[in-house]
Structures are given as C-alpha cells and as structure tokens.
Amino acid sequence: MSKSTTELRAPNENWLQRWKDNNIGWHHVEFNQHLLNYWHSLYLPAGSLVLAPLCGKSRDMFWLAEQGYRIRGIELSRLAISQFFDEHNLKPTVEQHDYFEQWRQGPFELLCGDIFDLAQQDNSDIDAVYDRASLIALNPQQRKQFARLIIDLLPGHAKILLVTLEYPQDEMSGPPYSVGEAEIRELFGQNFTINLLHHLDLLHNTDRYQHHGVSQMVEKIYLLKPAGNPK
Numbered sequence: 500m501s502k503s504t505t506e507l508r509a510p511n512e513n514w515l516q517r518w519k520d521n522n523i524g525w526h527h528v529e530f531n532q533h534l535l536n537y538w539h540s541l542y543l544p545a546g547s548l549v550l551a552p553l554c555g556k557s558r559d560m561f562w563l564a565e566q567g568y569r570i571r572g573i574e575l576s577r578l579a580i581s582q583f584f585d586e587h588n589l590k591p592t593v594e595q596h597d598y599f600e601q602w603r604q605g606p607f608e609l610l611c612g613d614i615f616d617l618a619q620q621d622n623s624d625i626d627a628v629y630d631r632a633s634l635i636a637l638n639p640q641q642r643k644q645f646a647r648l649i650i651d652l653l654p655g656h657a658k659i660l661l662v663t664l665e666y667p668q669d670e671m672s673g674p675p676y677s678v679g680e681a682e683i684r685e686l687f688g689q690n691f692t693i694n695l696l697h698h699l700d701l702l703h704n705t706d707r708y709q710h711h712g713v714s715q716m717v718e719k720i721y722l723l724k725p726a727g728n729p730k
C-alpha cells in the first residue's frame with residue numbers, strides 16, 4: 500500500500516472502534532427532519548434506487564423504504580449493518596463479493612466495506628443520493644476523493660440531497676467537519692447546480708452543540724441537480 504493510501508485509510512480504524520464502543524452520538528432514533536421536509540424536492544418516483552453513502556444504521560433508510568424507495572447503503576462497520584437489520588427485525592441474506600459483503604433484505608442492500616472501493620462495481624442504477632453526515636464525516640483530503648467518486652459513479656440524471664454543518668473549524672476538531680458552501684461549490688459545482696434549501700442555527704434551536712465550545716453551528720441542506728456538463 501502506498502504512503503498516501505495508508506494515510507487515506509487511517510481513519511477507518513477510528514470509525515470501527517467507535518462502533519465497538521457504541522460511541523455513535525451522530526445516530527438518531529428519530530427520522531431526520533430535513534429529509535422529511537425536503538426529500539419531495541427531488542421529485543423521485545417510488546421504486547427509485549437511493550444511495551446512502553456512509554450509512555451507519557441510519558433510521559432514515561427505513562423512512563426512505565417506507566416511501567417506496569430501494570436503498571443501497573455503504574458502511575465500513577459490520578456491527579452497524581447487523582444492528583440496522585436486527586433493530587428492524589429483518590433477516591438479511593449475506594454474500595461476500597470482491598470488495599463488499601452484501602447484506603440484503605427487501606428494499607435494503609447494505610454493502611459492508613470502504614466507500615472508496617465503490618468505483619469497482621457498477622452503480623449506473625442509482626437515481627439519487629441521500630448524504631446526511633457522510634461528506635462532513637470525512638477529512639479534507641477524503642472529501643475531494645469522495646466528491647470525485649460520487650460524480651464519476653452517478654448516472655447523468657441523479658440528484659443529491661446533502662446535509663452539512665458549518666462552524667469555525669478552529670474551535671472544534673472534526674469529525675464532524677465544517678464544510679462550507681464555497682467548498683461544496685468547489686467539489687460539485689462543475690457537475691451540479693447547487694441550491695441551498697434551508698439553514699438552521701443549531702446552537703440556538705437545539706441543545707445538541709451547547710457543550711462543544713463552538714460559537715456557531717449551522718446545519719445547511721442543499722439540493723444538487725445535474726448540470727448536464729461532461730464529467
């Protein structure tokens with residue numbers, strides 16, 4: 500493995516350890532309110548396939564399935580995936596493929612492995628991406644690689660609903676990282692039109708970041724629509 504690859508993959512161990520320690524403060528039992536409020540702006544027909552990168556055991560996948568969508572989730576931690584199926588009383592089949600272990604049941608296909616190996620398989624069937632706490636979970640170098648991967652693998656019609664956080668990065672170390680609008684435009688702007696749908700001041704409207712010592716914490720929800728430019 501080259502040095503740069505080693506550096507890129509080092510954070511994986513930390514995530515796996517967080518799952519072992521059940522240190523998963525990002526996981527919410529409630530469905531994400533922004534998903535409920537804004538998913539309709541994608542105008543995605545039921546039956547479409549939604550990619551949930553870095554999916555954890557997000558309950559939002561269950562909500563999407565309830566709306567009639569099929570889900571392809573990618574997650575490093577086998578523990579997270581098995582907990583997702585257990586907690587919804589689902590009995591998946593598990594098959595080992597080249598790069599991923601594939602857990603399937605009904606509308607759910609959860610791939611256990613590294614998102615950066617996703618380029619190794621065909622993903623031309625994806626219709627949309629739901630990114631909550633995925634881009635912002637990655638360090639700056641990984642974010643560039645992640646954006647390139649998503650741009651390359653999505654078919655021309657696919658849209659993205661993206662939930663980010665913005666805060667003064669010097670006041671807290673990530674993850675979650677602060678990812679501002681300028682960076683979103685830099686990462687995706689050539690291939691997508693970027694619409695800010697909503698922003699929410701989390702410090703004054705929730706008690707989630709009161710004790711992190713940050714002076715600002717804003718959640719932003721974007722809709723990314725294909726711009727039709729060549730990749």
Ligand SMILES: C[S@@+](CC[C@H](N)C(=O)[O-])C[C@H]1O[C@@H](n2cnc3c(N)ncnc32)[C@H](O)[C@@H]1O
Pocket residue numbers: 511514515525526527552553554555556557573574575576579612613614615631632633636
């Ligand atoms: C902050 S959590 C967010 C999970 C989920 N999106 C949610 O909203 O609950 C990030 C997740 O990404 C997973 N992860 C981190 N790096 C990954 C990678 N390179 N490939 C696949 N999964 C990864 C972690 O194990 C963790 O479950």
